[in-house]
Amino acid sequence: MGRQPVLTMTTISKTFPGVRALDSVDFRLFPGEIHALMGENGAGKSTLIKVLTGVYTADSGVVALDGQQVSFTGPMQARAAGVSTVYQEVNLCPNLSVAENIFIGREPRILGAINWRELRRRARALLARLELDIDVTAALGTCSLAVQQMVAIARAIDIQARVLILDEPTSSLDSSEVAQLFRIMRQLQNEGIAILFVTHFLDQVYEVADRITVLRNGRLVGEYPTAELPQLALVEKMIGKELDALERLDEQPKRELAAVEASTPLLEAAELGRKGSVAPFSMTIHAGEVVGLAGLLGSGRTEVARLLFGADRPDHGRITMDGSPAAIRTPIAAIARDIAFCSENRRIEGLVGELSVRENIMLAMQAARGWTRPIPRRRQDELVRKYIDALSIRPADPEMPVRNLSGGNQQKVVLARWLITEPRLLILDEPTRGIDIGAKAEIQRLVVELSDGGMAVLFISAELEEVLRLSHKVAVMRDRRMVTQLANDDTLDADRVMATIASGASS
Amino acid sequence: MSEVRTRLAAASGQRLFWPLVVLVVLIAANTAYRPSFVSIEVKDGHLYGSLVDIVRLSAPLILVALGMTLVIATGGIDLSVGSVCAIAGSMACLHISQAADQNSLSTLFTALGLALGLALVAGAWNGLLVSVIGIQPIIATLILMVAGRGLAQLITEGQIITINSDPYRVIGAGYWLTLPVAILIAIAVTLLIAVLTRRTALGLIIEAVGGNAEASRLAGIRARRITFLVYVIAGICAAVAGFMITADVSSAAGSTAGLWIELDAILAVVIGGTSLAGGRFSLSGTLIGALIIQTLTTTVYAMNISPQTSLLFKAVVVIVVCLIQAPAFRARFARRRPPATPTVAAAPQKEQVPA
Incomplete structure (x- = not known):
């Protein structure tokens, strides 16, 4: 890799109240590479990306694009300079059409008015390039989460991007959609675009990434060619222990x-x-x-x-x-x-973002008691402390707004909320x-x-x-129907479940 | 020096910092214009002074704004509180005016009871439309805002009901232990709502519903019941404010009592730092917000600002208050100033990169 990096970040530091999110982190990205940014929740991956795209301002450190120092004041400016981002949570408008979502803020115009025909034509062309067959006039909210994710990517690559940041793009995609995304990523890679790829799926990293940068607790652990870093070694570097x-x-x-x-x-x-x-199903849980x-x-x-x-x-x-x-x-x-239910969509169906960790954890128990019987503060503190320790929720500050926590820790907060109610049936969705x-x-x-x-x-x-x-016991779902229930004995393996999903028949 | 600066920075991060600063600045400006503004004296065993007047006059607004705070915290809004003021005030005055002995206490309590009952129905109506039928709060309460004004005029038969009841007058213009009764009532209701929301789990539940209604439902909160409840509370608060307004002048005019008070109340809530989107609310913030608005009104009169420009003056101050409270505006303003300690990133001039 003798070329010049398209992007360098040098000694980036960023502190939030109570958290040192980034501590003197270096990062570089070469044109035409897929670079995986790895680390546990709270390692600083999202913060690094937000510093890069101008959502956050770094406390110190230098960001340079093509050797020139830049300091973006926001994602719009970063995007204009060729740094596009697709975030983990889809940040589009569900009430607008697919085409409108792709071209928001840069609609083709005639004499100041939006040229709707041209807008739809270009949206169709763009989605055709991604081999997606979607009605561009449909409201985005009617599409599945996976399709919404693809639209977000279409939106990002339409702009003449030189750096494309994909923050957990695959977390809501199924395997065929993932394959489709990877094909598109390789296509963009061949066009010379540098792709920064954040994911928690190790297999995916080894499938597409050329190089890996590992962060841990806001510090840089190292930068490695994928071929020279076995999977086990990567996990050890991420966690810092075997x-x-x-x-x-x-x-x-x-x-x-x-x-x-x-x-x-x-x-x-x-x-x-x-x-x-x-469709109607029957099942038992003991x-x-x-x-x-x-x-x-x-x-x-x-x-x-x-x-x-x-x-x-x-x-x-x-x-x-x-x-x-x-x-x-x-x-x-x-x-x-x-019965307790942890939704897969913790941001929308799980947490109240501006309330504290403590308040979020107490919510279900308090709701069950009714508002006239508040749980004494001492009892709250005891319970919350116990579950913050038991689930190692980080940072361990009960009074921090829960939206400031990383995804995994938010998940643990939702879990803690239900565990303190001591349910007999716990439903965990993803x-x-x-x-x-x-x-x-x-x-x-x-x-x-x-x-x-x-x-x-x-x-x-x-x-x-x-x-x-x-x-x-494993119940297999296909096309909104429970096709079969399999005892998880020695004969059951992933291939057999996969075959059942694929064929839709009980084998 | 640097310690003072860090303390100041920490204080300015507090939610009530900026509203308090505005209130102090307003009072300081008035004092500079007329030094006697801050003086408080005892006459005939009563406290007198501009500051006492401001608090007394803001009592109805405080009550309405407190109810409004809870409604807004659930993500709703109540436009009908001004009309409920008029309905309750008119009802109470009508009953008293028809009584043989207007000064009898039993007449007073029956009047208050009737009027409160009516306000309860009004609040329940709003709560029903919003929580059970699911009409958007702004439309649901707009109905009663318009219809309620008409109802109040029906009660007064389009006239101004004048009464001659000393015990009723006490609510708006009386004194007890040197303090105006209106202030005492406002304090009592404020404490009552503070205890109701913060000593029980009601405040938390309201904030959860306003912050994320779906997550709250899945956590087992009876969101409908809570939404219904806050509209009822808002109605009752508005009724008590209506008593004060009509008692102060010993008369009830269905068309003007509590007119536009809902707008001042919303403003007070927003100035106090409660988001119109719902979620976290601050009762003390609302209190300060209401005081700012009343101080502003008094300032307009005291400084002889011409009636033609007074609304404009008020509007400008409100815009300034809202701007300095907005984090985005403050961040932009702060960015213009050179940072205290130069960082590596900030030292060279920013470079524009060609797209």
Whole structure:
């Protein structure tokens, strides 16, 4: 790599109240490379990107584009200079059309008025380049999250970008969409665009990235060619210690399904369904049992969870708990029956961003007690302290607004909220999505502990390995229908689940 | 020196810092214009002075604004509070005017009870439209803002009801323990709402609903019930404000009592640092906001600013208050000034990069 870097960041430091987010970090990016930025939650990846694009101003350090020092005052200016970003959470307007979203702020104009025909034509052409077949006049909100992500990328690459930053672009995509994205990334790479790629999926890094920069606790660990850094070494550099927790989980013998299901089911759903959401399904969950829910994105996994929690009202079928009928039509009814639900969409359906960590953790318990019976402050502090320690939520400041926390720590806050209510059934929808491997191992270990302690867990994840590692039983979803339920014995592996998902038949 | 600066910087980060600064500046400006402005004296066992007047006159606004704070914290708004003031004031005055003995206490309490009951219904109506039927708050309360004004005029039959009731007059113009009763009532209601929201979990629940309604629902909060409740509280606060306004002049005019007070109340809430988007609210901020608005009104009169320009003057001050409170504006303003300690990034001039 004898060329000049297109982008260099030198000794960047950034401090937030109470957090040293970046400490003298160096970073460089060469034209035509895909460069993975790796690190655990809170390592400083997002902060580094925000400093680069001008969302934050660095306390010290130099950013240079083509050898010239730059200091962007905001994403618009960065974009004009050729640095485009696609963020982890889609930041587009769901009420506008796909075409409008792509061209917001730079619509083609005739005499000052927007040239709608040209705008739609260019949007179509751009999406054709990404081989996406979408109605450009449809409101973006009607598209799936994955399509919205693709539109965000289309928006970013339309501008004559020289540096493209993809912050967790794959966290909501299924495998074929990921492949499509990678094809586009390689195409852009050949055009000489430098791509900064942030992800938590290690396999994806090794599939596309040329080089890897690792951050840990706001410090630079190092910069490595991908070929010279084995996966295990990368994980060690990210965590700073050897991690064999996942391996240990694998070695633990799982209890037999028959033994787990010997008692009366804790919850039994009979022909439960909702039109336009998920076809009627039947399943049982026993105390101490982990039921995995596998399937592609949009296959109806989340919809099953929402029906069981009463977040959506079922229009078909019954739920029985402890052998007697249970009408669960609202979250309040579900919570009263000791069911807890961690949504996959923690920013919209989980947290109240401006409230503190403590307030977010106490919310469900307080809601169950009613507002007239406040939980004494001392008891709150005790509980919150206990769960901040138990789940190692960082920073360990109960009074910090929860929106200042990184994704993984936010996830732990939602978990803590439900754990203090001591539920009998815990529904986890993608609890490990978009969080780093250390936190992921902690959450998986927690699930095992909780189920050993008698809690029933419905575990939803796009990662089959994870589902197989934890579940006693795996329910497979396809096209909003529960196609089969498989006992997780020695004969079940990822390939067989994958084949079931693909064929839609119970094998 | 540097320690003072860091302390000042820490203080300016506090939410109430800027509203307090504005209030102090307003009072200082008045004092410079007329030094007797800050003097408070005791006459006939009552406290007298411009500052006492300001607090007394702002009492109705404080009450309305406190109710408005809770409504706004849930992400709503209540435009009907001015009309509810008029309805409650008119109802109370009507009942008293028809009584044989206008000075009897039982008449007074029946009048207040009737009027409060009416305000309760008004608040419940708003709450019903917003929380159960799901109409957007601005439209739902606009209905009662318009209709309520008409209702108040029906009660007064388009006339001004004049009453001659000493006990009722006390609410708006009386004194107790040297202090105006209106101020005492305002303090009592403020404390009551503070206890209601901060000693129970009501405040937290309101902030959760306003901050993220869907997340709150999934956490098991009965958001509808809470939304309903805050509109009822706002209605009751408005009724008490209506008593003060009509008692102060011993008469009720359905068309003018509490006219436009909802706008001043919204302004007070915003100046106090509660976001119109809902979520975190500050009762003390609202208190200061209401005092700023009343001080401003008094300033306009005291400084003999001509009636033609007084509204403009008020508007300019409000714009300034809102701007210095806006973090984005302050950040831009701060960026223009050279930083205290030059950093590596800031030392060379910024370079524009060709796109």
